[in-house]
Amino acid sequence: MSSHFLGQSVKLENVYIASTGTTCGPLEYAGPLGSCFDKFFDDYHCGESSFEKAERKMLRDALDICLKREQMKYKDVELYIGGDLMNQITNVHYLAREIPKPFVGIYGACSSFCLSMGVASLMIEGGFIDNAISLVSSHNATAERQYRYPVEYGVQKKSTTTFTATGAVATLLTSQPTNVRIEAVTFGKVIDYSQEDPNDMGRAMAPAAYDTILSHFQDLKRSFKDYDLVVTGDLSTYGHKILKEMLQRHHIDVVHYNDCGCMLYDINKQEVFQGGSGCACSALVTMGHLYPLLKEKKYKRVLVVATGALLSPMMSAQKESIPCVAHAISLEVV
C-alpha cells in the first residue's frame, strides 16, 4: 500500500536510482565539478547545425550513456517523463520520436528535474511501472535567444543575472533495490512575491524554495540537521542569501546548505554572473556530483530542491510578475 500525501510530501519505500547519464558544455566541464560528468562538448553546437539540435544531441547522449550502463535499450524502459526550457518543450519531445515507449511531458521551468523525478517516483511507488526514465536538459544559447536575446548579439547583462547551464541528464528509476533510493518527494506550490525583473531570477525563486523546504520539514517532521546536505536548484548567490535570511528570520537553523547554481561553476573565476541556472543545473549537480557521493556513502541523505521561474517573455512584456515553484526530492543511501 502506498503512502498518502502528508501535506505536499510523500514518503516512498520502493523507488531506487539504477543509473544516470550526464552530458555538459564547455563551461560546466571547466567548472569545479567538470570531472564528474560522463561526457562534455567543447563547443555549443556539439557538431550540429543549430543550438536546438545540439541540446537534443546532449539529451540523446545522456540517455544512451544512462541505459548502456544497465545494458538496456530504449524499449526496456516502461515510461519516459521529461521536460526542458524550450517553448513547447521541444527538445525532449523531438528526441522522444526515437523512443518507442509512452512519453509524459512536464514543465516546471528549471524545477523540471525534480518534477519529472517526483512524478516518475510516484508511478513506480504506486506499482504502475517497474522503471522510468527522467529526462531534462538546458542549453545556454537556446535559452538566451528564447528568453532574452541571441548570444550573438552580445547584449550587456545585469549583474543580478544567472547563467543557464548547458547540459542534459537522464536518470533511470526502478523498483529494484540499488544502493541509493528516493525516499521522499515534495511537490511545490506556485509562489509569487511580485518580483518583476526577469534578470533577477534568484530573488524571485527564493520564496518558492523557502515554501517548499518549510513544507517538506513540516510534512516529514524534519530539519536541516536530518540531511548531510540540502541544495536548492538555481538561486545562485543573491537568491541563496535571500533564502538563508528568510529561513533564519523564522528561527530555522540553516546548516549543510548550498545552491547548485553556486556549485556548478567557480563564480569568482568563470563569467557566469551570479551562478548557474536552467534545468541542467540542479540535474547535473545532483546526478553528476551528489549521486556518486551517496553511492560511496560519503553522504547518507541529501535533499534537492529544484527551483523554477514560470515566467515567459510575453508575461514580462505585459508587466506581470514572476510566479515560481520548487519541487524537492530526498535521496538516501540504502
Next chain:
Amino acid sequence: MSSHFLGQSVKLENVYIASTGTTCGPLEYAGPLGSCFDKFFDDYHCGESSFEKAERKMLRDALDICLKREQMKYKDVELYIGGDLMNQITNVHYLAREIPKPFVGIYGACSSFCLSMGVASLMIEGGFIDNAISLVSSHNATAERQYRYPVEYGVQKKSTTTFTATGAVATLLTSQPTNVRIEAVTFGKVIDYSQEDPNDMGRAMAPAAYDTILSHFQDLKRSFKDYDLVVTGDLSTYGHKILKEMLQRHHIDVVHYNDCGCMLYDINKQEVFQGGSGCACSALVTMGHLYPLLKEKKYKRVLVVATGALLSPMMSAQKESIPCVAHAISLEVV
C-alpha cells in the same frame, strides 16, 4: 494494490469524476454543443485587457464553477495538475499563484486534457491523494498570435487549418465513488510521420491517434465495439478521415467513432476551416457534452483520445517535421 501497466495502459478501480466546470468563447457557444457549457463569454477579451488575461479568467471561472458545485474551496483539493498551449504554460501557472496547493505542470499540446487527467488518475489510484483537479485551457487569439500570426493581421488561412477552441475546463477527480469513473488510461508514444506543414495538424496527428487507439485495444483486449463512443481530440475533418482509413486498412471495424473537433462546431456553417483544435476542444466536448450523457446513462463507456502536435514555430522554421502524441482515458458509468 494498484494495477501494473499493460503495455501503455492501466486499468483503474478507484478514480471517479466528482465535478466539472466548463467555460467557452462566442463561437463554441454558438456551436451545436453551446448549451452544454456552464458559462460563455461573448467576446474574446472576457472583459480583460489582454487575450492572455482573458484565457486566465476563463480558467479561473471554470475552476470556481467546478469547486462550487461540490461546495469546496481551492485549499480542499490536494493536488492540481494542468497545462495549456502558451509558451512556458503561463495560463495555468499564473492562475496557480492563487492556489495554495501543490501544482504539477504538464505539457502535451492539445492532448494536455487527457495527459493531466491520466496523471491525476494514477496519483489517486496509487493512494497518494484522495482528490485532484485537472485544469486545461486554450484561446483562439492567444494561440494564433503565438503559433501563427495575431488575429488582428487577418492573415489568409489554408483550407487544411483547424481553429483553436476558446475555453477552459476544470475537472475534479476523487477516490470517493460517484456515478462516472475513469476506468482506464493509455499514455501515448511520440509519433512522427514526417508531416511538415503546421497548417495541417490533423494529418500530422492521425498516426499518433492510431497508435494510441491500437495500443489501448491491444493492452485491454478491446475493440471499438466495447465503447458506445470513441472520440479523438482534434483531428477534425481531414485527420478524422485519415485515421479511419488507417484503421480500416488494418482491418479494424470502426464504429461509434467521432472527433471532438468535428463535434464542437457546425463545420458547414461556422468559419472554423476543418474544425476545432486546442486543449479546450477535447476537454469541452468530453466534460461539457459526454460526461452529462454518461451521468444520464445514455452512454455506458466512452473512450477519449486527446491528440497533440508537439511542434513549435522555431522547429517549423528549422524545417523540422511535427512529432505528435495522443493520450487516452476511458470513462464509464458506475
